[in-house]
Amino acid sequence: MSFALLFLIINLIFFGAIAYYFLVVRRQLNEERKVELGHQAFEEEKLEEAELELKDELQEVRIRANKILAESENIARELIVELENTLGKKHADTTVPLPSEDNFEVELGSLSNKIKSHYVIRIQNLLKSLEKYELQEARKVEAFAQDQMESADKNLQSMRISALSKMHEKIERYKEEELMLFDKKVKEVIDQAAQEVLGHSLTNQDIDESILKALEKAKEQHKL
Amino acid sequence: MDMNTIKLPISTVFERDSLLTFLDQFDQIIFNITIDVKSWVKENTHADIKVAVEEYFDENILSTSPEELFGKSKSLRKVILSLDTLVITVPVELEKEFRLKLVAWVTKTLNRSIILDIHIDPSLIAGATIESSGFILDHTIRSFFEKRLSERRHHGF
Numbered sequence: 001m002s003f004a005l006l007f008l009i010i011n012l013i014f015f016g017a018i019a020y021y022f023l024v025v026r027r028q029l030n031e032e033r034k035v036e037l038g039h040q041a042f043e044e045e046k047l048e049e050a051e052l053e054l055k056d057e058l059q060e061v062r063i064r065a066n067k068i069l070a071e072s073e074n075i076a077r078e079l080i081v082e083l084e085n086t087l088g089k090k091h092a093d094t095t096v097p098l099p100s101e102d103n104f105e106v107e108l109g110s111l112s113n114k115i116k117s118h119y120v121i122r123i124q125n126l127l128k129s130l131e132k133y134e135l136q137e138a139r140k141v142e143a144f145a146q147d148q149m150e151s152a153d154k155n156l157q158s159m160r161i162s163a164l165s166k167m168h169e170k171i172e173r174y175k176e177e178e179l180m181l182f183d184k185k186v187k188e189v190i191d192q193a194a195q196e197v198l199g200h201s202l203t204n205q206d207i208d209e210s211i212l213k214a215l216e217k218a219k220e221q222h223k224l
Numbered sequence: 225m226d227m228n229t230i231k232l233p234i235s236t237v238f239e240r241d242s243l244l245t246f247l248d249q250f251d252q253i254i255f256n257i258t259i260d261v262k263s264w265v266k267e268n269t270h271a272d273i274k275v276a277v278e279e280y281f282d283e284n285i286l287s288t289s290p291e292e293l294f295g296k297s298k299s300l301r302k303v304i305l306s307l308d309t310l311v312i313t314v315p316v317e318l319e320k321e322f323r324l325k326l327v328a329w330v331t332k333t334l335n336r337s338i339i340l341d342i343h344i345d346p347s348l349i350a351g352a353t354i355e356s357s358g359f360i361l362d363h364t365i366r367s368f369f370e371k372r373l374s375e376r377r378h379h380g381f
Contacts, residue, residue, distance in 0.1 A: 207350055208322050211314050212329065214352035214363035219333055221361065 234276050235327040237341045240304055243273045247297050247304075254290040254297075261285055261293070311341045311355035315348040315364070 234240055249268065253259045262285050269277045280300055285293070310330065318326070323342070330338050351364035 204316070204319070204322075207314070207316055208318075208325075210350040210363075210365075211312070211318075211322075211326070211352040214354055214361065215312075215326070215329065215333075217363050218354040218356070218359075218361045 234273060234304075234337070235331075235340050236272075236323075237309070237339055239272045239276075240307070240339050242270050243276055243304060244301065246270070246273060246277065247301050251294060251297055254293045307337055307339050308356065309339045309341050311343065311353075313343040313345050313348065313353040313355075315344070315346050315350060315352075317344055318342060 234243055246269065250265070253264055254261060265277065265281055265285065280296060281293070288296075312326070323340075327340060330340065347366055349365035351367075353364060353367075354361040
């Protein structure tokens with residue numbers, strides 16, 4: 001009798017332990033899983049933010065490049081206005097509106113054809129190379145986003161976060177170095193165009209007068 | 225003749241150097257009694273400095289003692305070396321006619337002799353840079369252009 005009672009007690013303890021396991025340990029496991037899902041959602045959110053940021057960066061690059069182009073055209077026009085004022089040749093209409101983004105062919109009076117060949121076409125080529133770069137980077141971002149959606153592997157996800165960060169750095173470098181180079185190239189193009197186009201348009205008399213004007217200016221400033 | 229107030233008929237660095245070279249040689253031959261100074265001067269004076277030489281070493285050169293000629297040469301050298309130099313950089317090589325016009329303008333405007341040191345830099349496009357006594361004036365299309373670009377960059381270009 002006492003043996004049967006003891007057996008019953010042992011059974012009760014055993015089943016109690018099993019019940020405890022299912023109630024407490026499984027609950028803990030569920031909680032851990034919830035935390036893990038939350039972490040994954042947070043990382044996904046971070047990735048989305050980074051992707052948007054990259055797109056903004058590219059857009060910024062594009063805006064800055066367009067600004068450089070627009071300003072360089074203003075400069076080219078001002079250069080000619082200044083020159084014509086200096087030489088007293090104000091016959092060209094310089095009040096033309098700014099060119100649209102897709103059309104860089106600016107009418108610059110009698111010098112327009114030369115400007116078109118020496119300046120506009122080369123600027124357009126520079127813009128094309130910039131667009132090509134922008135397109136490549138945009139495709140990379142898109143491919144990355146696609147991969148991210150297809151993969152649930154946590155390790156792979158962290159590797160991609162690192163890849164995204166590298167891409168970010170690359171765009172940063174592009175903004176600083178490539179845009180500076182682009183800016184320099186634009187300056188060189190205008191410089192060369194101005195030298196070729198304006199230099200050839202000037203007569204010896206124009207050159208002589210501009211030299212005398214420089215001397216007069218130095219005298220006016222009491223520096224001689 | 226007061227050497228300090230006289231206006232020298234030389235206007236370029238080349239003429240100045242040519243005149244100084246002439247004076248170096250002149251100082252050496254004036255004490256050589258075997259050399260006819262007047263003939264030597266006639267034979268060794270470069271066309272560009274002829275007027276300047278004739279002005280200082282006139283017809284009476286034969287009756288002037290070597291010591292006086294040496295003193296004159298020394299004074300002239302002093303005047304030459306005290307002349308201000310105006311460095312002008314221009315985009316093209318200047319015609320002789322325009323160079324003379326420049327000299328005339330400078331002499332008349334500044335009312336003194338000045339040496340022009342003319343340099344050529346085609347990248348200036350038009351205008352000139354003027355350098356005198358540490359002052360530099362850049363009045364060229366290139367500088368105008370660079371200034372505009374720099375202004376644009378300054379405003380968030």
